[in-house]
Each structure stands twice: as C-alpha cells, then as structure tokens.
Amino acid sequence: MSTNLVQQLSEQDLPTHHLFNIFSKVRLMLIAGLLLLPQLLAAQWNATVGAESNDLGRQALAFLPNEIWVHAGDSITWTVTAAEPHTVTFLTDGQIRPPFNVGCPGFSAGSATFDGTSCITTGILSKGEKFTVVFPVTGNFKLVCLIHEDMTGIVHVLAPSQPLPHDQEFYDRLAQTESGALLADRDAAKPKHRHSHNGVAVGGGEIVATGAGSDTLSVMRFNDPVITVHAGETVEWTNEDSVTTHTVTFGTEPQDPFPPSPNVTVDPDGARHGVLNSTSDSVHSGFLQAAPQDRVGLAQASPEVTRFRVTFSKPGIYPYICALHDGLGMKGKVVVLP
Numbered sequence: 001m002s003t004n005l006v007q008q009l010s011e012q013d014l015p016t017h018h019l020f021n022i023f024s025k026v027r028l029m030l031i032a033g034l035l036l037l038p039q040l041l042a043a044q045w046n047a048t049v050g051a052e053s054n055d056l057g058r059q060a061l062a063f064l065p066n067e068i069w070v071h072a073g074d075s076i077t078w079t080v081t082a083a084e085p086h087t088v089t090f091l092t093d094g095q096i097r098p099p100f101n102v103g104c105p106g107f108s109a110g111s112a113t114f115d116g117t118s119c120i121t122t123g124i125l126s127k128g129e130k131f132t133v134v135f136p137v138t139g140n141f142k143l144v145c146l147i148h149e150d151m152t153g154i155v156h157v158l159a160p161s162q163p164l165p166h167d168q169e170f171y172d173r174l175a176q177t178e179s180g181a182l183l184a185d186r187d188a189a190k191p192k193h194r195h196s197h198n199g200v201a202v203g204g205g206e207i208v209a210t211g212a213g214s215d216t217l218s219v220m221r222f223n224d225p226v227i228t229v230h231a232g233e234t235v236e237w238t239n240e241d242s243v244t245t246h247t248v249t250f251g252t253e254p255q256d257p258f259p260p261s262p263n264v265t266v267d268p269d270g271a272r273h274g275v276l277n278s279t280s281d282s283v284h285s286g287f288l289q290a291a292p293q294d295r296v297g298l299a300q301a302s303p304e305v306t307r308f309r310v311t312f313s314k315p316g317i318y319p320y321i322c323a324l325h326d327g328l329g330m331k332g333k334v335v336v337l338p
C-alpha cells in the first residue's frame, strides 16, 4: 500500500472517526448518568418525632407516622416537634437495648446510613432538631426511641422497581391524624385507682397499638395539682403511667434523681414514705415507675415502686415538682392546715 493510499483512506475515515468520538462521548455521559441515577431518583422523606398539647402537659411519645415505605437509596429526615426529648434509633436484630445515654455505643449527629448491619442512634434530640437516615439496602427495619420503651415504628425499604403505597402528602396527613388522636385521648388523665381520699395520681398514660408497633400518650401532670390536708395527715402519690417515670420532689432537687433521698423509708406494701416537719425540708421519692412488660425469653422483672407517701406534721404550704418533667409544667402544692 502506498503512503498516498493510506493517507487517502484515513481521510475517508475521518467522518466515521468523528462520529465514533461523538458516540463514545454520549455513551460515557449515559454511563455516568446511569451511575448517578439512583442518587438523582433517591427521594427525601419527612417524618416527625413526638407531639404535644399547647400547655406541654400532654406528650405523644410517638414516631408520626410510625410506618413508612421507601425505596433503597431514599432517606428519611425526622424532626422533633415536642419539648419531651427523644432519640431516633435503629438497633440491629438481637441487639441488647442500650441505655439512651450510652447510645449504640456512641451517637450519630445530623445524618447516618443504616443497612441493618450496625446500629445507629442519635443522642437526646430536643425540639426542632433533625436527623436524616439514608437506607441503601432493602429490608424492614424497626425504629425505636431509647428513652421511651413503647415508642416504636418500622421503615420498609423496597427495591426501586417496587411501587410505593403512599406519598409524602399521605404521611403528613397520617402524622396529623395520629398525633391529634393521641393528644385528644382523655382516658389517660383520669385517675384509675383511689386508695385514699388524700391520693394524687402522678401522670397517666396510654399505649396505642398500630401495625408498626406502638405510640404512647403520657400526661405530664399531677391530677390534683393542689391538695389540702390537715397536719398529721399523709398524702399518697401513685404513678399511673406504665411507660413514663416520674418523681415527687419537695425542696432541693437531688443530683441523681433515680434513688429516693436518705430520709425515705419503705412501707410494708413497698411504697416509699417520707415525713416533712417543715416547709424548708427536702424529701425526694426517687423514680416512680411501673415494672416493664414481660416477654418470653427474658428474665422476670421484679415489681417496681409506683407509690410515694408523705406525712406532713406541721401546717404550711409545700410546693413540689416532678424532677423529670417540671420543665413541662409538672408541679404541685400541698396545703397543710392546722
């Protein structure tokens, strides 16, 4: 082949070369596009954590909604909308539930990815704080709050080829309906047992079952915030909430609210009992809480203390708080007449 002919052939080839170049560019762009597509198509979903009445006294301890269907690659942003603190936590199957202050161990802030193989949790989230979770793989993942035991949900992560049953608008409406129903529940605030005429119900709660677990309403109030008795009489407080812990605290708040103050004794029926001889004295019930639900495969939980009695020997006005929920307005007063 002569040099001339080679030159001629390559000149003939020129347009083909040019076309090939364009195609390869387009093909590269397509490949890049396909690689980026999941990210471009990944949806961002929104949900809320907690809800409350205007006076903060009624707290919905719930993921609203507590069941969401998304595609692999999608993310969900949870926003806390109540003054009661919560966590957004995904534990792994079989993992022992850790205390909220320990975390997974450790905490994620802002955002995290959950694929079921290692747990993720926020620390305590305050009102207005957000947490985003990306779900890269399919699966059905349980969502919990490490502070409130009967506050659970499920995220169903489907393959992108599967249709999703609901859109964001549906979830927004569902969240509103669920929080409205929880906060409007009036049974929780009604004292269920009256053991004495000087009895005060401490809080009150109801667990509402859903297809994805449970939502809880807790009433963060003393049902008789002002009670009047005579000197020498005893007032009895009973925590009627099976989920939420409360305290009855007169005077100085202890550093550690878990144990009762040293001047508290135990009555034969297990109730704690203190005596106040002066309005400047302090006495603290420690945590008043119900025993947890039993479950097959777990050790039997011992009865917990839900009841606290205080005998008032001298007249006066004795203000008290729940050391855990005074910020929500959980305060009371005992007026002791001569």
Ligand SMILES: [Cu+2]
Pocket: 203, 220, 245, 246, 247, 322, 323, 324, 325, 326, 330
């Ligand atoms: Cu409380």
